[in-house]
Amino acid sequence: GEDVEQSLFLSVREGDSSVINCTYTDSSSTYLYWYKQEPGAGLQLLTYIFSNMDMKQDQRLTVLLNKKDKHLSLRIADTQTGDSAIYFCAQFSGGYQKVTFGIGTKLQVIP
Amino acid sequence: NAGVTQTPKFQVLKTGQSMTLQCAQDMNHNSMYWYRQDPGMGLRLIYYSASEGTTDKGEVPNGYNVSRLNKREFSLRLESAAPSQTSVYFCASSLGRTSGGQDEQFFGPGTRLTVL
Numbered sequence: 001g002e003d004v005e006q007s008l009f010l011s012v013r014e015g016d017s018s019v020i021n022c023t024y025t026d027s028s029s030t031y032l033y034w035y036k037q038e039p040g041a042g043l044q045l046l047t048y049i050f051s052n053m054d055m056k057q058d059q060r061l062t063v064l065l066n067k068k069d070k071h072l073s074l075r076i077a078d079t080q081t082g083d084s085a086i087y088f089c090a091q092f093s094g095g096y097q098k099v100t101f102g103i104g105t106k107l108q109v110i111p
Numbered sequence: 112n113a114g115v116t117q118t119p120k121f122q123v124l125k126t127g128q129s130m131t132l133q134c135a136q137d138m139n140h141n142s143m144y145w146y147r148q149d150p151g152m153g154l155r156l157i158y159y160s161a162s163e164g165t166t167d168k169g170e171v172p173n174g175y176n177v178s179r180l181n182k183r184e185f186s187l188r189l190e191s192a193a194p195s196q197t198s199v200y201f202c203a204s205s206l207g208r209t210s211g212g213q214d215e216q217f218f219g220p221g222t223r224l225t226v227l
Binding site for chain 1: 201216220
């Protein structure tokens with residue numbers, strides 16, 4: 001199978017770090033993604049990591065990949081109210097040749 | 112570039128009515144996708160088109176048909192709408208797997224469909 005699991009909700013205070021976690025099932029995944037969905041809009045790619053990497057940093061975003069545990073996390077440093085959105089984890093399943101999305105984690109940033 | 116556009120933005124149908132959701136992209140992408148988004152269910156793939164001239168079923172194709180009209184356009188048809196098809200529908204496009212790379216999907220703004 002090619003399931004992707006993530007928690008439904010996360011609440012943080014403005015200025016704190018946010019960590020959104022995800023587990024996936026396909027060990028042959030080549031790419032793992034984080035998409036962001038703002039209210040009333042479609043998804044937009046936030047960042048991605050190739051499976052031969054353990055970490056990727058892009059400004060306030062840090063992605064950590066633990067292939068042994070099939071665990072992916074997204075850390076947002078200095079979280080701002082504009083970061084309030086739904087964050088989707090997704091994996092590309094080489095065996096199925098398709099992208100599978102998780103159900104999304106709603107991040108609420110409290111001012 | 113407009114990216115991915117979808118029409119209509121909102122639609123209310125009665126059970127049994129038919130309609131077509133339109134999607135177009137201006138990025139010269141090979142692959143196009145239709146998803147539905149429901150609370151607690153995340154994003155589920157209905158149909159996709161890996162390249163012009165091909166279409167394949169996704170996770171939840173029942174009750175839907177698609178047409179890849181040309182490279183730019185990919186439409187989704189509900190022949191006889193049911194309340195279970197009340198959802199937000201997203202069209203997306205990407206360069207495609209054969210192009211190599213991480214194949215980012217670009218999403219349209221969505222169509223909010225209610226079936227009474």
